[in-house]
Amino acid sequence: MTRRASRQVKVGAVAIGGGAPIAVQTMTKTDTRDVTATAAEIRRLAEAGTDLVRLAVPDHEAAEALAALVHGSPVPLVADIHFDYRLALEALRAGVDKLRINPGNIGGADRVRAVATAAKERGVPIRIGVNAGSLEDRLIDKYGGPTPQAMVESALTQAAVLEGLGFGDIVISLKASDVRRTVEAYRLAAGRCDYPLHLGVTEAGGLLPGTVKSSVGLGLLLAEGIGDTIRVSLTEDSALEVRAGFEILRALGLRSSGPEIISCPTCGRCQVGLPEVVREVEAGLRGLRAPIKVAVMGCAVNGPGEAREADVGVAAGKGGGLLFRGGQVVGRVPEGELAKVLIEEVRRLTRG
Ligand code: SF4
Structure with a gap:
């Protein structure tokens, strides 16, 4: 698919836009002021594969914690700031790699200028994060509600303010809690600017509805070539956000990281405890970065075909299954050892 051309910004060592791989990011759920807990969460999220981590910086104490968090972080950090421009300045001094602000709520022109100047000096990009729930009254009146047009006008007006100050390292997001409005807003923005776009459906919900909503919204846009992070x-746990992000990208062939596990839903033909085997394989391969395709199939109907196409796979039968490697049957494995053998095979193949 052809991706929308966008300008590139650098968030620490991670490039966003300009054809760079689509970056997956998440946000910590700890109290940022609690350095020990937050640092542990950042490390855990880095292990889960996230490219960037964003932290809420609601007050001065949280801003004070940033220096220690930046110092120990294995991934670039983004400070999320509302209302108080001094927190943005503190975050920049602490060494964060990106700011998420809403220039519309951090005060007058002199304050926006102070933040833009400090960010420019440090080569730190700014995301203008427009949210349908907090649009300017002026735009709500003009458009009769928080419409996609209003959201895009808000973002581009705020971007123009930064551009007017000589600041162009801008990323835009346009989040609403419903998929249609989110998609429409991003489509509009994609045609009207070359800023890299941070995609998200906000307040998406719990694990299942949230993942479905995000997959539909982000999937539609990504399939049209729109979206840079x-x-x-x-x-839910932020590590699941990271996992869902990579699965969306993988489903569209946009990024492959870690094992792809193909497993059948099982049916009355399955004669082994396949869901348990899949859970064990998933758990055993968590954290692995090498791309590898693993098939865990319940019977001889589609099992051998899928297992043959995978790097390693099993097609289960009664009391066990046939093990495939590189398209060939290489052995028979008893049910109790299916997960263990698959994990060992994957580890062996990804080492060499
Ligand atoms: S592979 Fe076999 S067990 Fe699995 S869903 Fe298909 S028919 Fe059922």
Whole structure:
């Protein structure tokens, strides 16, 4: 698919836009002021594969914690700031790699100028994060509500303010909690600017509805070539947001990281405890980065075909299954050892 041409910004060592791989990001759920807990969450999210981590910086104490967090972080950090421009300045001094602000709510022109100047000096990009729930009254009146047009006008007006100050390292997001409005807003923005776009459906919900909403919204846009970085918002562990983000990209062939596990839903033909085998394989391969395709199939109907196409796979039968490697049957494995053998095979193949 052809991706929309966008300008590139650098967030620490991670490039966003300009044809760079689509970056997956998430947000910590700890209290940022609690450095120990937040640093541990950042490390855990880095291990889960996230490219960037964003932190809420609601007050001065949280801003004070940033220096230690930046210092120990294995991935670039983004400070999320509302209302108080001094927090943005503190975050920049602490060494964050990106700011998420809403220039519309951090005060007058002199304050926006102070933040833009400090960010420019440090080569730190700014995301203008427009949210349908907090649009300017002026635009709500003009458009009769938080419409996609209003959201895009808000973002581009704020971007023009930064551009007017000589600041162009801008990323835009246009989030609403419903998929149609989100998609429409991003499509509009994609045609009207070359800023890299941070995609997300906000307040998407719990694990299942949130993942479905995000997959539909982000999937539609990504399939049209729109989007440079993504965040899946879930009322859940942030590591699941990261995992969902990579799965969306993988489903569209946009990024492959870690094992892809192909497993059948099982049916009355399956004669082994396949869901348990899949859970064990998933758990055993968590954290692996090498791209590898693993098939875990329940019977001889589609099992051998899928297992043959994977790098390694099993097609289960009664009490066990046939093990495939590189398209060939290489052995028979008893049910109790299916997961263990698959994990060992994957580890062996990805080492060499
Ligand atoms: S592979 Fe076999 S067990 Fe799995 S869903 Fe298909 S028919 Fe059922």
